[in-house]
Amino acid sequence: MNELALIIEDDLDLADIFAEALRGVGFTVEHASDGKKAQERLLYGEPPYLILLDMHLPHISGGQILTDILKKDTRFEKTLIIITTADARMGEAYSEMVDFVMIKPISFVQLRDLTARLKPPQ
Amino acid sequence: MNRFWDTILNVSVPDPDDARRRRLLNIILVGNIAGAVVGFLAIGISNILANQLANFETVVLAGGAFVAALGCYGIYQINRRLSGRWASLLYLLLLTLVFTSMDTPAQLSNGRSIFLFTIPIAISSLILLPEASFLFALLGSGIIAGLALSIQQPVNIFAIIGFFLLALVSWLSARSLESALHELRVINANLDQVVYQRTQALAESLARERLEAGRNQAILNSIADGVIVFDRNWNAILVNPAIRSLLDLPVELIVNRNFRELIEHPKLSARSRGLLYAMIEHDTQPLSFRIEWGNKTLSVSAAQVYDFREEGNINLGTVTVFRDFTREAEVERLKSSFVAIVSHELRTPLNAILGYAEMFREEVYGPMNEKQVNMANRIISNTRRLLGLINDLLDQAQMEAGKLTIHMGPVRPSELLEQIHNLLDKTAAEKKLRITSEMDDSLPETIIGDGPRLEQILVNLVTNAIKFTDQGEIRIRLFHLPEFRKWGIEVTDTGRGIPRSELPHIFDSFRQVEEGTTRTHSGVGLGLAIVKQLVNLMNGEIKAASEVGQGSVFTVTLPLVTPP
Numbered sequence: 001m002n003e004l005a006l007i008i009e010d011d012l013d014l015a016d017i018f019a020e021a022l023r024g025v026g027f028t029v030e031h032a033s034d035g036k037k038a039q040e041r042l043l044y045g046e047p048p049y050l051i052l053l054d055m056h057l058p059h060i061s062g063g064q065i066l067t068d069i070l071k072k073d074t075r076f077e078k079t080l081i082i083i084t085t086a087d088a089r090m091g092e093a094y095s096e097m098v099d100f101v102m103i104k105p106i107s108f109v110q111l112r113d114l115t116a117r118l119k120p121p122q
Numbered sequence: 123m124n125r126f127w128d129t130i131l132n133v134s135v136p137d138p139d140d141a142r143r144r145r146l147l148n149i150i151l152v153g154n155i156a157g158a159v160v161g162f163l164a165i166g167i168s169n170i171l172a173n174q175l176a177n178f179e180t181v182v183l184a185g186g187a188f189v190a191a192l193g194c195y196g197i198y199q200i201n202r203r204l205s206g207r208w209a210s211l212l213y214l215l216l217l218t219l220v221f222t223s224m225d226t227p228a229q230l231s232n233g234r235s236i237f238l239f240t241i242p243i244a245i246s247s248l249i250l251l252p253e254a255s256f257l258f259a260l261l262g263s264g265i266i267a268g269l270a271l272s273i274q275q276p277v278n279i280f281a282i283i284g285f286f287l288l289a290l291v292s293w294l295s296a297r298s299l300e301s302a303l304h305e306l307r308v309i310n311a312n313l314d315q316v317v318y319q320r321t322q323a324l325a326e327s328l329a330r331e332r333l334e335a336g337r338n339q340a341i342l343n344s345i346a347d348g349v350i351v352f353d354r355n356w357n358a359i360l361v362n363p364a365i366r367s368l369l370d371l372p373v374e375l376i377v378n379r380n381f382r383e384l385i386e387h388p389k390l391s392a393r394s395r396g397l398l399y400a401m402i403e404h405d406t407q408p409l410s411f412r413i414e415w416g417n418k419t420l421s422v423s424a425a426q427v428y429d430f431r432e433e434g435n436i437n438l439g440t441v442t443v444f445r446d447f448t449r450e451a452e453v454e455r456l457k458s459s460f461v462a463i464v465s466h467e468l469r470t471p472l473n474a475i476l477g478y479a480e481m482f483r484e485e486v487y488g489p490m491n492e493k494q495v496n497m498a499n500r501i502i503s504n505t506r507r508l509l510g511l512i513n514d515l516l517d518q519a520q521m522e523a524g525k526l527t528i529h530m531g532p533v534r535p536s537e538l539l540e541q542i543h544n545l546l547d548k549t550a551a552e553k554k555l556r557i558t559s560e561m562d563d564s565l566p567e568t569i570i571g572d573g574p575r576l577e578q579i580l581v582n583l584v585t586n587a588i589k590f591t592d593q594g595e596i597r598i599r600l601f602h603l604p605e606f607r608k609w610g611i612e613v614t615d616t617g618r619g620i621p622r623s624e625l626p627h628i629f630d631s632f633r634q635v636e637e638g639t640t641r642t643h644s645g646v647g648l649g650l651a652i653v654k655q656l657v658n659l660m661n662g663e664i665k666a667a668s669e670v671g672q673g674s675v676f677t678v679t680l681p682l683v684t685p686p
Contacts, residue, residue, distance in 0.1 A: 017477030108480035
């Protein structure tokens with residue numbers, strides 16, 4: 001069974017690349033293109049196995065999604081969270097709250113290799 | 123009282139000798155008048171007391187006294203209003219006449235009253251002229267000789283000789299008195315002259331000084347920058363009006379107070395407070411930095427004032443100039459935030475290019491031939507280069523905006539070196555260069571520093587070294603200076619070196635050696651500028667030494683802090 005990965009990323013090309021990397025290692029991929037959509041998806045949909053969260057989003061910032069939803073809602077306790085940011089400082093600030101921090105630019109290979117390791121053993 | 127006598131006795135004339143003589147004559151006249159009045163009254167009172175009618179003799183005496191008083195008053199008026207000479211002459215002649223009529227010719231020419239004639243002789247030299255004593259000696263001699271002859275008596279030669287001797291003595295003493303007075307006057311006049319000249323010079327120099335001070339004050343008052351002059355203990359001794367509007371504080375709260383009081387003002391940001399304390403505590407040479415005061419940004423320039431005449435250049439104090447930098451700072455901030463936004467917006471599509479190129483290379487959508495993979499690799503490496511440049515620009519912008527800060531944490535120097543090898547060995551190998559690294563054994567295993575920024579410093583220095591080296595190696599050394607509680611990074615290359623004339627400029631932004639001629643090397647020239655600023659932020663120092671054709675050495679020295 002393919003695990004569900006949710007990509008929250010406003011840049012469609014990057015979302016496409018990330019999706020390709022995740023699919024490559026066997027994830028089923030869903031995409032939310034802004035903070036509001038991501039929030040709705042997280043509140044009403046099935047909790048994903050992995051979330052790739054961009055910190056710079058329109059409407060609702062990644063930081064807010066992280067603190068408001070993911071850390072308060074017990075449904076996400078087992079969800080792996082990877083945040084992506086171009087700001088190393090911000091990454092460092094959130095590093096305690098999440099499983100992984102990836103600093104942009106994010107390489108396709110780098111993401112593929114990381115998520116491959118995160119996949120549960122079949 | 124003195125003034126009363128002065129009005130009565132003094133005659134104001136320009137010639138001081140004349141004035142002195144006329145005053146003396148006045149004294150004598152007033153004395154005579156007083157004597158005559160007293161005599162007149164005494165005669166009257168004694169007659170009344172004796173209860174007898176006035177006889178002829180007393181009437182004559184009283185009349186004489188009255189006439190004498192009146193005559194003296196007349197001469198007094200002449201002396202005051204017309205001429206001292208004539209008044210004196212008249213007085214002396216009248217005196218002689220009175221004396222001549224006071225006794226019998228026998229007594230006057232050869233008896234008890236002969237000495238009366240000495241009085242005009244003595245007085246004349248004082249009130250008329252020194253030489254006048256001879257005139258009255260002659261007159262007196264003539265009178266006694268005439269009187270003696272009129273009564274067929276022998277002329278008293280001895281008395282005449284005595285008169286002339288007295289005249290001689292009077293003349294000599296009056297003359298010497300006059301010459302002494304004259305000398306005194308000359309001395310006085312000279313003294314006055316000297317005093318006048320000195321006063322004049324003093325007034326001139328005072329005026330000049332006031333003018334100069336006024337000019338300086340005018341300059342100080344008219345410049346828009348705020349100026350505070352501190353003495354060597356940082357007490358504000360001079361301020362200009364601009365400082366008041368700049369700091370929005372009454373001058374009384376600044377001047378004659380210690381700078382520390384101002385530094386503690388709540389309008390000052392904590393960072394600015396630190397900078398100002400650093401300035402007054404370290405007494406370092408010419409300084410310039412920015413502070414935030416309320417919603418204003420001020421640039422502060424400080425220059426110490428030394429007295430070079432003294433041994434050992436005595437520090438007299440510090441002149442600080444505060445300039446309103448709010449607008450410039452705002453423009454800079456906008457520029458920086460513009461650069462930051464642009465950089466961010468540039469990075470996202472580049473990240474996409476990088477990702478897609480990688481997908482080609484990784485053959486996500488099917489197999490690729492060797493040439494295609496090669497092309498994908500070139501796209502990747504060029505994109506990475508572009509990303510690197512944008513990162514540099516972003517860092518520069520952040521540093522200019524003062525946003526870049528140092529975050530201290532535990533750092534393992536050995537891991538730093540490892541990371542550099544991971545990142546740059548491949549790049550060096552592409553140019554057939556080798557990176558070697560070593561570390562002083564005494565350097566602690568873990569130190570406190572900003573890991574990512576230290577890595578950035580190393581990456582920039584080593585990348586730079588690779589860029590300008592065509593053969594040989596790049597040596598990295600992490601060294602320990604326990605006696606100074608410092609550690610550091612040394613990057614040595616065997617590259618083409620930096621000309622001596624360029625050495626002072628290599629840390630400037632957007633600068634590459636050989637600027638404007640041939641650009642054989644890529645990059646916008648921000649690498650070293652960023653390193654320099656990061657090192658400064660870490661309170662460290664960076665130095666470069668180079669020999670053209672031999673290579674360069676960059677040495678970064680940083681304070682050593684170890685975890686507790």
